[in-house]
Every structure is written in C-alpha cells, then in structure tokens.
Amino acid sequence: MGGAEGEVKHEELVIVGAGICGLATALALHRKGIRSIVLERSESLRSSGVAIGILPNGWRALHQLNVASILRQTASPILGIKDIWLHKNKQQDMPFISGEARCLKRSDLIDTLYNALPPDTVKFGHQIISVKLDPQTNYPMVQLEDGSFIAAKVLIGCDGAKSTVADFLELKPTKLFDLCAIRGLTNYPNGHPFAHEFVRMRRDNVSVGRTPIDSKLVYWYVAHPRMQADNIASVDTELIRQYTTNLVHGFPKEIVEMVRNGDLDALCSTRIRYRAPWDLLLGNFRKGTVTVAGDAMHVMGPFLGQGGSAGLEDSIVLARSLARTMSTTPTDPTIVIEALDRYVKERRMRIVQLSTQTYLTGLLITESTSLLVKFACIVLMFILFRNAIGQTKYDCGTL
Template sequence: MMEAVQEDIVIVGGGIAGLTTSLGLHRLGIRSLVLESSDSLRITGSAFTTWTNAWKALDALGLGDSLRPNHQRLSGSMATSTISFEAKGHEVRCLQRKLLLEALSNELPSGTIRFSSKVVSVEESGFYKLVHLADGTILKTKVLIGCDGVNSVVAKWLGFKKPAFTGRCAIRGCVDLKRNHGFGTKFKQFFGRGFRSGFIPCDETTVYWFLTWTLSSSSQEKEMEDNPAEMKRFVLSKLGEVPDVVEAIIENTDLDGVTSSPLKYRHPWELLWGNISKDNVCVAGDALHPMTPDLGQGGCAALEDGVVLARCLAEALLKEPSGEKGERDECKRIEMGLNKYAKERRWRSIVLISIAYMVGFIQQGNGKVMSFLRDKVSAYIPGLQLKMADFDCGKLIIS
C-alpha cells in the first residue's frame, strides 16, 4: 500500500464551491489543497445569473470589483410581467463561468489546485481521513470538504442518497456575437407547454441562453446526447414564433458552446435529517444542495457556502487552544467549526431547493390546472427570486 501524503485541508472539486472555499481560507491565512478530476479548470456551463447575494459573497472574497466591468448590470426581467431589479435595490448580472473560475484560481497560491486527481473513495484513519485517488495516491487529511458536484463521493460517504431526477432537462449555450445583441439590459423569458427559456445579456455582445423542458420519453435525451447540432434544432423547434434576434442567438452559438444535462435535486428532507458535516468532513455547493435552476440560485448558493465555510473553519483553526492540548483539541475545534457551518447552511439550502422545485413545477407543468396556476402565479415569481436573493453571507472576518 502506498504511503499516505499528509495535507491539512483537502477540498474535493475545483468548481465554484471548491475554489471559493479555498480562496476564502487563503484570505484568512490558511492553506488548502483542491483536487480537480479534470486536467484543467471546468469552464463548461456557459454562464449563470448572479443575484445580489452572490455579489455580496464575491465582494467578501475581494473579487466583485474585478468582475463587474465585464458583466453589465441587468435592469429587469421581462416575462408575463416586467420587474425592475434596480428599483428594488438589487444588483443582478449574468456572470460567465469561465471568467469567474479564472478569477478565483488566479488569486490562489501556485500549487493549490491539483488537476487530474479523481477521488474514488474515502477511508477513516482515527480522526484523519484517507482520500484515495484513481492514480493510487493516498492523502491523509485533518479536514475533508466535498465540493464534487451532484455525484459527490464525499456526500455518499456522509450518507446522502443520489440526487433525484426531476423528469426535466436543460440545454444551455453562450454566444459572443461580436456586435450589439439588441437585448439591452433585460432578462427575457418565454414559456410554453412543458418548457421555459431565457436569454440573459452578459455584456453588450455576449448572451447566455437556456431552455428547460419536460422529457416526453426516456429516449429523447439520449437522442441529443453529445449532439449539439440536434440540441440547437430542438431549441428552435420548441421556441416557435420568436423575434429574429432570439433566433439569431441560437443559430450563431458555436456547437462546442452548447451543452445538455438532466435537472436533479436533493429531497429537502434529506438535509433536514442528514449529516451536512460529520467529524472532520462536510459538503458544499452541488454536493450539498443540488437544485433546479428555476430560481437561478445554484451558483449563488455555492458562493455563499464557500464564504461561510471558510469563515467557520478559520475561526476553529485559528482559535486559541482550550485546556486540552495538541491534536485532540484541534480535532474538537474542527468538528465544532464544521457543525457551525452546517447549522448556518441547513435551512438556507432547504428553502432554496424547495422553492426552486416549486417554481419549476408550476412554470413547466402541463394540463389545464397547471396552466391556470402558471397564469396566476408567474407574475409573482420575479419578486420571489428577489426575496431569495436578499441574503448576506457575511464577511471573511474572524470574530
């Protein structure tokens, strides 16, 4: 058996939650190691809506001001009704995932991210955890943080089940037209039977778009899997009669910029009774709260997680030792710090998962009853989105 290499803090997953947590710890003077299974930053996913709560998290990390110039502020949302973000005092932008991950990673010390490092299992060794990688490497760590997405190895170790499939899928894309897209600063949405689509400007020339729909058969997703040309045709067929500018956005998107994925979520009651943290292990981001995209809060919540987790863990690690000395005291403090993080994030995660699922169910439901509900309720959804975004994860300050 290969000899284990010791690391104080190991973060599994180099996505939004993982890099945010690592940078938060770095800002507070604590080193961590990020294990990323890919051979480079995972910049797929195009873009995502960053609401007020996300910008508060980015400001806490010291990244907000560097990202704002490349992402124009959205003035409002247009669907069944129009709502002004600015009038409500909210900052909403569409943030390109590639630029966010690069900004996070560029602020980390060299060697923080270890690429091509796929975790296959976790083993206990006293209070320590042994993290086994696909290449045979074994890491022995005092703190293990799972930010490894919906199929999280760490979440499985904590006892969570695999996320549930909603019966819906999403196709996403992002295109730089190299000219003014004509959308202004409004988030435009379209609805139909069993589908919802949106077009969100990132800047004056770049637009992020998505379409979520209810599968009509189990083979429908497989027919489009790894076939972006078919995905584009499917999106255009679903949209039907739309303005020329909308059709042009889809047609001009490069095939390598189009992705499809099933929409999954964690049952809220799992978070009510499950272990977000246990001993010196915890989860964050999609490993904690996979949710449907109907509130646009998945990436935003991952940023919140990272800031809160870094603060709670740093408070534990930097706290003056109590009466007990040495390793036993440190183990106790780590466990208390992760428990504090879990307590802060449990209800926030439950609420976001539940409301996102409810909104998606209403907006994309079929039948006369659901159509009636959609017509009555849809006007209130933008306000609900703003209410969920009215949240402050706090600063990176040790009390």
C-alpha cells in the same frame, strides 16, 4: 497525477473539486490565512461551460473574496426582468431585484477565482474514488484513482451533484425533475439589439430565457419536458443545435436566430437535478471532520438563479467557522468538529428555504405536475414566499 499505489500523503485541509464552490472555498480560507489544496479530476482547469447568474447575495460573497471589482469588468448589470407568454399574447414586467445582478461567463468566474489563489493550490489529475476514516486517527483518508491515498485533517467535498464525499456522508441521492435545459452563448460581433434585462418567454410547454452578458455576448437557455430524443442530443453539439432550433419553432425570429447562431463549444444539454428539501432538513452534512458545500450539499434547479450564489455563501460561512479554530488549534479534531457543526447549523435552514422555493417553482412549471399539486404549490408559495425575490436580500456576513 498522484503517487505510487498504496502511498499515503498527509495534508491539513483538502477540498475536492475545482468548480466555483471549491475554488471560492479555497480562496476564502486563503484570505483567512489557512492553506488548503484542491483535488481536481481534470488535467486542466474546467473553465468551459456556459454562464451563471449572480444575484445580490452572491455579490456580497464575492466582495468578501475580494474579486467582485474584477468580475464587474466582465459583465454588464441586469436592469430588469420581463415575462412573456407568447401563446396568451401577454407580457409582464416582474418586480426587480434590489441590488446588483449580473450574468457572468462561467469561465470568467472560474479563472478569476483560480488566479487569486496561491500557485499550486489546485492539484490537477487527482480523481478520488472513495473516502474512509483512518481507524487510528479517525481522520478522513481519500483514495485516488491511481491507488494512492491522501490523509487530511479536514475534508470538504465541493465535487458537484454526483459527489463522492456526499456518498461518504450517506446523503440521499439527488432527484431529477422531468425537465431538461439546453444552455448556450451567442456572440454578436456588431453588438446585440437586446436591453440589459432577463427576458423569459413561454410558448406551450417550452420556455426560453435570455440575458446579455455584455454588449456583444448573450446567454440563453431553452427548458422543456424531457423526451427520449434528449438522450441522443446530449452527446453531440450539432444535434443539440438542430434539436433546439426545432424546439423554438414559433418563437420570435430573433430567438430562432440566436439559437441557430449559438457557439457550438458552449452548447450543453442536461437534466435538472435537485436535493429534496426534506433531505436537506434531515441530512447529515458532517461525519468526523468531513463536510460538503455547493452542489454537493444542495444542488437545486435553476429556477431562482441561486445555485451559484448559495455555493459562494457556503464558502464564506465555512471559512469563517474554521478560521475561529484552525488558526489556534488545527490539530484538535474536537475543535474542528465544533467548527463544522457551526457551519452546518448556520447553512441548513438557509438552503432548506432556498431549495423549497426552487422545488415548488419547478413543480409549477413542470408539465407533468397535476393540477391539484400545482394548486398546493401556489398556496405554499403564497404562505412561505410571498416576496418572490426576498432570498436575494440575504447577507452571509463577513469573512
């Protein structure tokens, strides 16, 4: 835990949040010889959760972090994409991604990033409640729940969609799609029968996605319009399973059994949040020597499978920008501000493009979207994103 109330500790570089982006940013900085600490509110590593798809642009970032070879051992490659419309009796093989794509257990990714860091980088049980600027130095001051403070020369918020650091930057609040997603893992002790491809099935207003992680473990999700019952189901995993089993009634038998046999500990139900593309275009991502990365900066729907990969890209670009200055003049705030501005400038249009494509895709699959709006989305997608998988070709560069 933190220190005594009112006590002030001083650190060079502080990262808030030991999720994927927070750990990746700390590791990228470590690879560049810059020490940081990561403040994590939980008492232990939050390696729980479900799974995350990493597409070619994400693997390029993982290669720069020097952990790609380790993670390849934990997940099989995805070799194809298939869309199935059950109510129309229609099937379509989608254009496949050129490059590496795998679905990782979130815990494997978190554990691998954490184990690559120097000991004691992550400070557990440190929940921040506010950020302010020191009136004398203009450096950020983080107040912890126990009343103590940490003064940092650089503060990076990687604290997720409900980010305290983003609130300090006065970013617009995240918005909600009228969609819920239930995610789960199912283990097949004798091996599953599925091909190593991402399969998406639709029936009426329910969508089921399925991707094998390895020869025995399968990740799946069920997306559906939000209903009042979701508030009840979201707090009890047994209720989530019952509710999800009802949602997939009428789907093929193997889908129903996959949901029914899912690991209760991995089940979760969430509303889908996003930052609006226009807020990302106009938002202020730096104040003093404070910035954000990952979901704190650009949380987006899961429709393109790019949220995690975009956060990994952030970590590389941010560490590269800071390393140009902090290794030589770590105490000059003007130089640090210039580095953070370079990072924001490099990332802004990339995340605006990603979030716009994700936003338009989300509107298209949301039941409550009017036909006129859907038509406008189709036109914009055709004009702006004729190559639906073009975002996976992005290369964030070297550390």
